[in-house]
Amino acid sequence: MIIRPREGWQLIDLKELNSYKELLYFLVAKEIKLRYRQTVLGGLWIVVQPFFLMIVFTIFMGKLAKLPSDGIPYPVFYFSAMIAWQYFAGAVTRSGNSLIINMKLISRIYFPRLLIPLTPALAGLLDFFIAFAVLIGMMLYFHIYPTVMALFLPFGVLIMVLAASGVGLFLAALSVKYRDITATTPFLLQLWMFASPIVYPASMVPVKYQLFYAINPVTGVIEGLRAALLGTVPFPWHIMLVSAITSMILFISGLIYFQQVERYFADII
Amino acid sequence: MADPIIKAHELSKCYRIGLAGSRPKTLREAIMRGISTPVRNLARLQKLTRFTGEELRGGGEDVIWSLRNVSFEVNEGDVLGIVGGNGAGKSTLFKILSRVTEPTGGYAEINGRLSCLLEAGAGFHPELTGRENIYLSGAVLGMTKHEIKTKFDEIVRFAEIEKFLDTPVKRFSSGMYIRLAFAVAVHLEPDILLIDEVLAVGDIAFQKKCLGKIKSFAREGRTILFISHNTEIIKNLCNSAIWLNNGRLVKAGAVDEIIEEYENH
Known part of the structure; x- marks a missing residue:
């Protein structure tokens, strides 16, 4: 093997990445184990946050502000969006901070740096699936049954993971040089939340702006989830397609950007 | 040859x-x-x-050259000591050879599996237990799950931490911590091992044990690069040495000769 200054475009070494897949497994396992270690509530934390937000939204956005919910009981309407949003916001935040948190590792040991920001995006899926099971329980309680389109849910989950990883890769790579990112992320996510159909349905957005609105991949994820599980609206193919394209662009461009700047991480982090 | x-x-x-x-x-x-x-x-x-x-090209007061045009060769089975004052570029050299950072210029050719003990325990997470950290840091250092499993008992025995396997390492004493870290690293079985000053910690008995392990490594024909400020250990362990100063290679050669010049310069 020859070690020399790299120049020009850096490609991702898939063969090497493959040889480190066990490390990815250990990193994801670590992330999951550590999330709630030395806490009292432990895994209950997964549902505590979306649950209380659901209550607050139901009272203020639903009962007081009387925002529409496509005919679905408010608690289910909000909780279904919260689980996807919690995954997205959590994965983006943790992924964006991951390189700085693992500074010591990065400046001491070599391994593909890509694994670090991808870890939170994968580990977060466990929380998502647990919260998802709670959602199914709530649906049964309210006598809401999924439509046949629920078969497309894995597709929505994929959009969600790609979008969160893509944004996370950008933020993580930028954070190595610009610590502004730590301050920017919570703010960015706050804005992002209101740009997504969480406290209101996408049907509130005028039809002519819907495709534009769907550029936000979270729109596709939540609208798809609600349509497939709760039957709020006919399955929104056009929204899903636009969101799928943006999430793919985010992920691939995130990968490319990360790979270009990865070579100086250990020097300046 | x-x-x-x-x-x-x-x-x-x-x-x-x-x-x-x-x-x-x-x-x-x-x-x-x-x-x-x-x-x-x-x-x-x-x-x-x-x-x-x-x-x-070498101008500019805002840049510092940690390494400057350093060339040397290491043959299989060599135990090479690296000496030099603080800021000589020893750790930078290890970082380049272990691919943590890339060189600004020049190249290095490496023909074998290399692992680097730049700082023992860098792959540890304080909240994880000893057992979990053996797996995690083993994987970080490039071991497969299977390799770690087969070496697990040996690592634990070497580190002498049997009783504390399920304690988070943040509650370990610094000696226990360093023993475990070193134990994981020496069970990697790389072709080339880079060791940076890790022997400065741990009690005398453990230092001896580590030295013994390094020597048996060398006897097996593996290649070792060893940074230390302790010239006695270098003389004891190495057959050749290089001397770095301010990023430049001062001299390379047989260990006794280099150490003598280094100590008397």
């Missing part, structure tokens, strides 16, 4: 050190500066990873 297992050719590495700007002299100047801070910060941060041609 066979090709050298490590061949470094004119390895160089430069870093930007960052100079303090001049202070504003008038209130007006101070205000103007306050307003333009983001622009100047951006320029400064961007410069961190960009070097001008002039700077790369």
Whole structure:
């Protein structure tokens, strides 16, 4: 093997990445184990946050502000969006901070740096699936049954993971040089939340702006989830397609950007 | 003779050190500066990873060369000691050879599996238990799950931490911590092992044990590069040595000769 200054475009070494897949497994396992270690509530934390937000939204956005919910009981309407949003916001935040948190590792040991920001995006899926099971329980309680389109849910989950990883890769790579990112992320996510159909349905957005609105991949994820599980609206193919394209662009461009700047991480982090 | 297992050719590495700007002299100047801070910060941060041609040729007071045109060869089975004062470039050399950072210039050819003990325990997470950390840091250092499993008992025995396997390592004493870290690293079975001053910790008995392990490594014909300020250990362990000073290679050769010159310079 020859070690020399790299120049020009850096490609991702898939063969090497493959040889480190066990490390990815250990990193994801670590992330999951550590999330709630030395806490009292432990895994209950997964549902505590979306649950209380659901209550607050139901009272203020639903009962007081009387925002529409496509005919679905408010608690289910909000909780279904919260689980996807919690995954997205959590994965983006943790992924964006991951390189700085693992500074010591990065400046001491070599391994593909890509694994670090991808870890939170994968580990977060466990929380998502647990919260998802709670959602199914709530649906049964309210006598809401999924439509046949629920078969497309894995597709929505994929959009969600790609979008969160893509944004996370950008933020993580930028954070190595610009610590502004730590301050920017919570703010960015706050804005992002209101740009997504969480406290209101996408049907509130005028039809002519819907495709534009769907550029936000979270729109596709939540609208798809609600349509497939709760039957709020006919399955929104056009929204899903636009969101799928943006999430793919985010992920691939995130990968490319990360790979270009990865070579100086250990020097300046 | 066979090709050298490590061949470094004119390895160089430069870093930007960052100079303090001049202070504003008038209130007006101070205000103007306050307003333009983001622009100047951006320029400064961007410069961190960009070097001008002039700077790369060796000019510029804002850059420091941690390594400058260092060339040497290591043959299979050699135990090479690396000596030099603080800031000589020893750790930078290890970082380049272990691919943590890339050189600014030159190249290195490595023909074998290499692992680096730059800082024992860098792959540990304080909240994880000893058992979990053996797996995690083993994987970080490039071991497969299967390898770790088969070596697990041996690692635990070597580190002498049987009782504390399920305790988070943040509650370990620093000696236990370092023993475990070293135990994981020496069970990697790399072809080339880079060791940076890790023997400075742990009690005398453990230091002896580590030295013994390193020697048995060398007897198996593996290659070792060893950084230490303790010239006695170097003389005891190594057959050849290189001496670095301010990023440049002063001399390479047989261990006794280099150490003698280094100590008397």
